[in-house]
Amino acid sequence: MFWIKLLSKFIKTLHSETNPTQIALGFALGAVVGLSPLFSPQSVLIFSLILIVNVNIGAALLSITIFKSVAWLWDGPAHTIGSYLLLNATSLRGMWTSLYNTPVVPFTRFYNTVVLGNLILALIAFIPITLLSRMGVVYYRTHLMGKMEQYKIVKIVKGTKFYKWYQRLRHFRGAW
Amino acid sequence: MRWKAFIAVAILLTGLIAGYLFLLDSLMEKALIRSSEAIFGAKAEVDFFDVKLSDLSIEIRGYRVADKDAPMQNLFEVGRMHGDLQIVPLLEKKIVINELAVENISIGTPRTISGALERKADSEKDKKKKKAKKAWIPKIEMDFDLSAVLDESGLKRRIEELTEPDSLKSFRLVREVRAESDVRYKKWDDKIEKLDPRDELKEAEAAVREVRRIKSIKSLDEAMAVREKIDRLNEARKALQRKLDDIREARGELKTDMAYFSAIPERARAAKDEDYRRILERINIKQFDGFDAGNMSKALFGPSIAQKVQTARTWMDRIRRFMPEKEEKQQQKRKARGVDVAFPKKKAYPGFLIKQAILSGETKLARDRVCELSGHIRGITSNQDLYGAPTTFLIQGAKSRAKGFAFVLDGAVDHRGKKSTEAVQLEVSKLSLKGLNFGDSPYLPPTFDGGEGVISLDMRFDADAYSINLDARMQRIRFVKRAARDELQNILNEIYDNLDLITLGGHVKGSETGTDTRLSSNLDRYFKEQIRTIVKRKVAEAKARARRELDARVDQVRWEIEKEITIRRRELEGRIEAKKRELEQEIEKVRTEMKKHQQMVEDRIGAEKKKAEEAVQKEVEKAKKKGEDAVRQETEKAKKKLEKKLKKLW
Known part of the structure; x- marks a missing residue:
C-alpha cells in the first residue's frame, strides 16, 4: 500500500509542472539518505536539506525507499571502499582518530566500513544520479507522458483524494 | 529555499532528540541485558532503568541474572545500582560512570520462571571450540575403582558366570566319573552274572542227596560203592571250591576296580581348587587382596574440585569472551553489515567504563545466609589497554548475627597486552x-x-x-x-x-597440554585404613562366595554320584558276597556229608578189617596149632628116627 501511494505520488509529480531539476535533485539527495543509516546525524541533516531546499520531496521519499531496499546490493563494494579508507589509508588515520574522538561524530557511524563506503558511493553517484534523473524526467514528459495519460491506472490515480490533496499542497507550497 | 521548512526541520530534530532520549533508557537497558546474557549465558532482567539527563545520573533497580546451571534460581540479584554519567563521553557514544553504588546483593534467590536462554544449534566452529575446551577440562580419576570390589551384585553375577558348570574342570571330572561309574557297573553286573554257581550247586545238591540216602553200610562192597559216591561228592565240592575261588578273586578285583572311585573325592577337590584359583584370577581378586587405597583425597575430592576448576575456567572464558580481542583485531569488530573500526586516541575513555563500583548493604547468600557486604570493583571497562589498568576487586563480607563468619575476596583481571x-x-x-x-x-x-x-x-x-x-x-x-x-x-x-x-x-x-592435580588430606590415611578393612572383608566374602558357588555347583552332583557309586559298589559286593556265602555253605554241607559218609565207610572198612583180621588170626592160630602139632609130630618123628639112628650107632 505504501509503495502504491508513493508510486502514485511520484507519477503525479511527473505529470505535474514540477521542475525536472528539482525532481532529479530530490531523487539524488534521497539516494544519499537511502544509503546512510536511518536516524543517523547525516541522514537527519540531508533530510532536513531536502525539506529546506527547493527539491521535490516525493522524489526524495521514493528514492529513500528504493535505495534503502536495495542498499545491501552495494554492501560488498561499499565494504571494500570503507575498509580501504579506514584500515589501509594510513594518511587518513589521523583524521579518523580525530573524528572518532569528536563529540557527536561517532553517532554517524562513519567508522563502519559499509556505512563509510555507502556514503562515499552515494556522494560519487550524486551528480550522475541527478543528471540521469533529470534526463529521465524530461524524456518521460516528452515521449511517454501522453501515452501514459491514456492508461486507466493514471486516470484512477488522478481521481484519488490523495492526488487532490497533493495538488492543494503543491499550490500551498508554491505560495512559500 | 523553503524558509518555513526550518520550523518543520526544527520540529523534526526536536522530535528525534526527544525520541532518542526517550529511548535511551530502554536502549541502555537492552544493552545491559544483552551483555549480561552474553557473559552469564542466562536470562538477565531489570525492573527499572532510568537515565536522568538533568543531572546525568543512572539508576537501575532489580537487576537479576539467572544461574545458567540452575535456571530456577538467580546467580545474583542487585537491589539497586546508581551512579553518575559523564556528559562528554556520552556525546562520544561512550558510557563512563565515575562511581556506581551497588546495594543489596542477593545470591541464589529463587525464580518463578526459568532463566534458561533459548539455545541455538551449535555451529561447526562452536562444536570445535567446545571440543577443544572439553579436552582442556582436567580429568581427575580414582586410582582404584572401589565400586568394583564393593559392587556385590556385580561380583555375584561375575562369580555366577565363572561357575557355569561347563567351564568348571571339577564339574567335568564329576561328569566323567558318572560315565565311568556306568561303564564299570555294567561290566561288573555282567561279570557277576557270569559267576553264577547254580550248575555247581545243583550238581553238589544231587551228590549230597544221593549220599544222604545211604543210612548204613553193611558190607565192604557197599562201602566201596559209597566211596565212589563220596568221590563224586568230592568232585562236586571241588567244583564248588573252584567257583568260590573265582568269586573270591572277583571280589578282590572289584575292590581294586572300585579303588578308582575312592580317589575321586581327592581328585574332585584338587580340580575344584584349580577351578577356584582360576575364578579368582578371572575376577582379578588378587588386586583386591593387595588393595592400596592410593590417594583417597584425590578420589574423594578430585571430581568435585575438577568441577570447581572447570566452573572457574568457564567463568574466566566468559569474562575473556566479553573483553575485546587482542592485538590489531582489537580495533575491529564485525557487525551485521561491515566492520566497525575503532580509532581510540591515547588517554581517551573506552566505550564502556565504570571507574569504581562500591558494594554495600546486606547481602543474602545461598541457603538464606545474610551477611554485611562491603568492597569495591575498580576499572570495569570494555578496553583495559585504553584505560591502562586492570579490573580489580576487593569484597569483604561478615555475617551480621553470628560472630565469626567472614570472607575476603580479592583479585585482578588483567587483559592488557597480549596475555590475559x-x-x-x-x-x-x-x-x-x-x-x-x-x-x-x-x-x-x-x-x-x-x-x-x-x-x-x-x-x-x-593465558591458557x-x-x-x-x-x-x-x-x-x-x-x-x-x-x-x-x-x-x-x-x-x-x-x-x-x-x-x-x-x-x-x-x-x-x-591445554594437561593437568597436574595434587591433593592431600587427613582422609588419605583414615580412609585407607577404613577402606582397607572393608576391602579385606569384601575380598574374603568374595572368595567365600566363589567357594560356595563352586561347592554348590560341583559338590551336589559329586555327592549324588558318589552316593550312587557307593550304592552300586555295595550292591555288587553284596551280590558277590551272597554267592560266596552260598557256595561256602554248600561246600560246608558237602564236606559234612562227605565226612559223615567217609566215616561210615571207614567204620565199615574197619569192622570188616577187624573181622578179617580176626579170621586171619583164627586161621593163623589154627595154622600155628596145626603147624605146632605137625612140628611136634615131625619133631617126635625125627627124634624117634634120630634115636633109632643113635641106637643103631650105639
Whole structure:
C-alpha cells in the first residue's frame, strides 16, 4: 500500500509542472539518505536539506525507499571502499582518530566500513544520479507522458483524494 | 529555499532528540541485558532503568541474572545500582560512570520462571571450540575403582558366570566319573552274572542227596560203592571250591576296580581348587587382596574440585569472551553489515567504563545466609589497554548475627597486552558447613549437617595455563547420612560418624597440554585404613562366595554320584558276597556229608578189617596149632628116627 501511494505520488509529480531539476535533485539527495543509516546525524541533516531546499520531496521519499531496499546490493563494494579508507589509508588515520574522538561524530557511524563506503558511493553517484534523473524526467514528459495519460491506472490515480490533496499542497507550497 | 521548512526541520530534530532520549533508557537497558546474557549465558532482567539527563545520573533497580546451571534460581540479584554519567563521553557514544553504588546483593534467590536462554544449534566452529575446551577440562580419576570390589551384585553375577558348570574342570571330572561309574557297573553286573554257581550247586545238591540216602553200610562192597559216591561228592565240592575261588578273586578285583572311585573325592577337590584359583584370577581378586587405597583425597575430592576448576575456567572464558580481542583485531569488530573500526586516541575513555563500583548493604547468600557486604570493583571497562589498568576487586563480607563468619575476596583481571591473566584470592573463616553440598561422589555423604570451615583459595589464570592452591580445614563436622541402601552405605555411615576433622590441601596446575592435580588430606590415611578393612572383608566374602558357588555347583552332583557309586559298589559286593556265602555253605554241607559218609565207610572198612583180621588170626592160630602139632609130630618123628639112628650107632 505504501509503495502504491508513493508510486502514485511520484507519477503525479511527473505529470505535474514540477521542475525536472528539482525532481532529479530530490531523487539524488534521497539516494544519499537511502544509503546512510536511518536516524543517523547525516541522514537527519540531508533530510532536513531536502525539506529546506527547493527539491521535490516525493522524489526524495521514493528514492529513500528504493535505495534503502536495495542498499545491501552495494554492501560488498561499499565494504571494500570503507575498509580501504579506514584500515589501509594510513594518511587518513589521523583524521579518523580525530573524528572518532569528536563529540557527536561517532553517532554517524562513519567508522563502519559499509556505512563509510555507502556514503562515499552515494556522494560519487550524486551528480550522475541527478543528471540521469533529470534526463529521465524530461524524456518521460516528452515521449511517454501522453501515452501514459491514456492508461486507466493514471486516470484512477488522478481521481484519488490523495492526488487532490497533493495538488492543494503543491499550490500551498508554491505560495512559500 | 523553503524558509518555513526550518520550523518543520526544527520540529523534526526536536522530535528525534526527544525520541532518542526517550529511548535511551530502554536502549541502555537492552544493552545491559544483552551483555549480561552474553557473559552469564542466562536470562538477565531489570525492573527499572532510568537515565536522568538533568543531572546525568543512572539508576537501575532489580537487576537479576539467572544461574545458567540452575535456571530456577538467580546467580545474583542487585537491589539497586546508581551512579553518575559523564556528559562528554556520552556525546562520544561512550558510557563512563565515575562511581556506581551497588546495594543489596542477593545470591541464589529463587525464580518463578526459568532463566534458561533459548539455545541455538551449535555451529561447526562452536562444536570445535567446545571440543577443544572439553579436552582442556582436567580429568581427575580414582586410582582404584572401589565400586568394583564393593559392587556385590556385580561380583555375584561375575562369580555366577565363572561357575557355569561347563567351564568348571571339577564339574567335568564329576561328569566323567558318572560315565565311568556306568561303564564299570555294567561290566561288573555282567561279570557277576557270569559267576553264577547254580550248575555247581545243583550238581553238589544231587551228590549230597544221593549220599544222604545211604543210612548204613553193611558190607565192604557197599562201602566201596559209597566211596565212589563220596568221590563224586568230592568232585562236586571241588567244583564248588573252584567257583568260590573265582568269586573270591572277583571280589578282590572289584575292590581294586572300585579303588578308582575312592580317589575321586581327592581328585574332585584338587580340580575344584584349580577351578577356584582360576575364578579368582578371572575376577582379578588378587588386586583386591593387595588393595592400596592410593590417594583417597584425590578420589574423594578430585571430581568435585575438577568441577570447581572447570566452573572457574568457564567463568574466566566468559569474562575473556566479553573483553575485546587482542592485538590489531582489537580495533575491529564485525557487525551485521561491515566492520566497525575503532580509532581510540591515547588517554581517551573506552566505550564502556565504570571507574569504581562500591558494594554495600546486606547481602543474602545461598541457603538464606545474610551477611554485611562491603568492597569495591575498580576499572570495569570494555578496553583495559585504553584505560591502562586492570579490573580489580576487593569484597569483604561478615555475617551480621553470628560472630565469626567472614570472607575476603580479592583479585585482578588483567587483559592488557597480549596475555590475559586473572588472579583471585578467597579467604573464608568460620564458614558454617551445615547444608553444604559434598558433590556427587557415592563415597561421600550428600551434605554436611554441621561443622565449620576455614578455606583459603588462590587461583591464577595466565593465558591458557592456570594454577589453583587450596587449603581447607573443616572441624567439628557432622554429616547427613545417606539412606543405608546396602552394607557399604552402612560402613560409610559408620566411618563418617567417627570423622570429626577434614583437612584438605590441594594444588591444581594445568594448561591445554594437561593437568597436574595434587591433593592431600587427613582422609588419605583414615580412609585407607577404613577402606582397607572393608576391602579385606569384601575380598574374603568374595572368595567365600566363589567357594560356595563352586561347592554348590560341583559338590551336589559329586555327592549324588558318589552316593550312587557307593550304592552300586555295595550292591555288587553284596551280590558277590551272597554267592560266596552260598557256595561256602554248600561246600560246608558237602564236606559234612562227605565226612559223615567217609566215616561210615571207614567204620565199615574197619569192622570188616577187624573181622578179617580176626579170621586171619583164627586161621593163623589154627595154622600155628596145626603147624605146632605137625612140628611136634615131625619133631617126635625125627627124634624117634634120630634115636633109632643113635641106637643103631650105639
